[in-house]
Amino acid sequence: xxxxxxxxxxxxxxxxxxxxxxxxxxxxxxxxxxxxxxxxxxxxxxxxxxxxxxxxxxxxxxxxxxxxxxxxxxxxxxxxxxxxxxxxxxxxxxxxxxxxxxxxxxxxxxxxxxxxxxxxxxxxxxxxxxxxxxxxxxxxxxxxxxxxxxxxx
Numbered sequence: 001x002x003x004x005x006x007x008x009x010x011x012x013x014x015x016x017x018x019x020x021x022x023x024x025x026x027x028x029x030x031x032x033x034x035x036x037x038x039x040x041x042x043x044x045x046x047x048x049x050x051x052x053x054x055x056x057x058x059x060x061x062x063x064x065x066x067x068x069x070x071x072x073x074x075x076x077x078x079x080x081x082x083x084x085x086x087x088x089x090x091x092x093x094x095x096x097x098x099x100x101x102x103x104x105x106x107x108x109x110x111x112x113x114x115x116x117x118x119x120x121x122x123x124x125x126x127x128x129x130x131x132x133x134x135x136x137x138x139x140x141x142x143x144x145x146x147x148x149x150x151x152x153x
Contacts, residue, residue: 003040006033014063016056027072030060031079038086050087050094057083061101065108070123073109074131077102081134085141099143106135106144114151 001022009017019029034053041049057080064076084098109131114120120128132152139146139153146153 001033001036003036003044006037006040009033014059016059025072025075027060027064027075027079031075031082034079035082035086038083042086042088047088047091050091053083053087054094054097057098057101061105064105068108068112070109070113070120070131071127073105074127074134077105077109077134078130080105081138081143084143102138102143106138106149110151119151 006017009019009021012018017033019026019033022029022032034057037049038053041047041053060076060080064072080098080102084095084102087095087098089095113123120131135144135149135152138144139149
């Protein structure tokens, strides 16, 4: 999708883009939309849309914490990380808030779904792959400390 198509998407009652036309789950669709939107706002629109991005990311964060399943979390973290990569660190408050969302979600996912003995247990292997991919990439860009997240790196 282009930035113009994204900005033309209808909104839900919560104020986030209605991603039903994009396909897949809310979090899978978010991965297709929010990084493009963030890149556009960073590179072309002088970061004027950052307040909207942040408001929508807060709603998505709240939703994933209410619907906290490993499948949802893994895709959400991937979408969040790719959005975070497009947000300018120069706008520190926004960048840091997204980093904090990412870290908190990883920490909660590990506390609920990971044990030393069973690793990720009966979780879907594809979800584990997506989760560990997001964690590994976050370690590579210094969002997470690689020493702390050896299980995925």
